[in-house]
Amino acid sequence: MNALSAILAAVQELAPGDYGCDTALLDEVGLDSLDYATVVVQVEDELGVKLRENDIDWSSVRTIEQLAAIFEQHGVPAAA
């Protein structure tokens, strides 16, 4: 599974809806910080990686695609 698919699956579980790559996780999906942390943990588990907190500028991560790019930086393919 690639990062984009894993993120979409985790988001769908929390808040079912029709989302695209440029959907904003907080503003459009309506996730709060706990939901956001849940998505990150579930994707980490699904892909078998751990994000390195200090390497990430979270203020620049707003959309599903941008989160997928973070996982890509940690060695996970962002998309198939």
Next chain:
Amino acid sequence: MASPPPPRPVLLPAAAPARLRRNDGHVFVVGPGRAEQLAAAELLLAACEADAPLALAADDPRATLPAAPREPGLVFFTSGTSGKPQPVHRPWTALTAETSAHGGADDRLLLTFNLARYAGLQVLFHCRRHGSRLIVSESVRDGAAIIAAGAAEDATHLSTTPSLLKRLVTLGAAERLDGLRQITIGGEYATQATLDLARRCWPAARVTAIYASSEGGACFSVSDGREGFPAAMLRNGRDGRVGELAEDGELVVALPDGRVLRTGDFFERAGDRVLFRGRREDIINVGGYKVSPVKVERVILGVAGVEECRVVGRPSPVLGEVVTAEIVGDFDQVAVRDACRSALERPEVPVALRRVQRLELSAAQKLSRAGAAA
């Protein structure tokens, strides 16, 4: 005036010390096997009789062994459930006085802890105080061996942690240890589910939950079958101990020798009871919200099919920490999630549930949170 000479080291039967690994002077490292436990018992009783200094350490690579003690009494180590084991010095008289006043020569106590740990020492010194029989299995780390030894010698008393109790029950202890009259549960917090399990398995036995620590001895014990202990007991603990809950809920105990012990254990009042919330080191900080893993475990253990559970914090790049759970049993993940969502505040709800085959117990027969897979 010359200072008095240091106390003489205990003289041991020639065969005994060879069973133990001698480290430094009077510091001995005690493994879990029967021969080592028996030798340790002999060593402890001889040192106690002679009021000699002695130091024992259970086989724990995390423990930094102290220098040989010069003061009469015993140096041993805390279990290190949440961190590194710490050495504790206790006089021999205290170790005997902290055992139960009730006992007799026909009691047969099954040893489930290393004798170099406080819980094991309590069992040994109970036997010494009342002339009871000590049953030593082939290994105190092997549940099947413990049950076999207890069944062979018709054990009447079992002292255990909640985690070990569950493990022993799954190995058939209820059927094979059918002569138990007294079950003492300590070392970890005994939830209502644990107390009910003991009651179901041994309906004729007295079940006692005890709150004790290596540093402060046995503080409170209760045998009414209900989780926690009566709030009134705080002011009336064992042997004059007086407890108080600090503003943040930490239990502070005034000990008979004048010391004041900050336990690092946090409790909350619930009606007429005082319930455990967790150890300081175990509290999970989810974006500033303090989560008690015990509270979460209590909810998860109430779901059908859940046998064992461990809740720990996991580093989160978003919130600092989040709550995760490892669960043993044949359970429905949706039911666990639903139970958590209905009974807990949002930050307390685990963000990840991991199904595992079993949870490893520490050398102190407890669920270790330090270093748990999060």
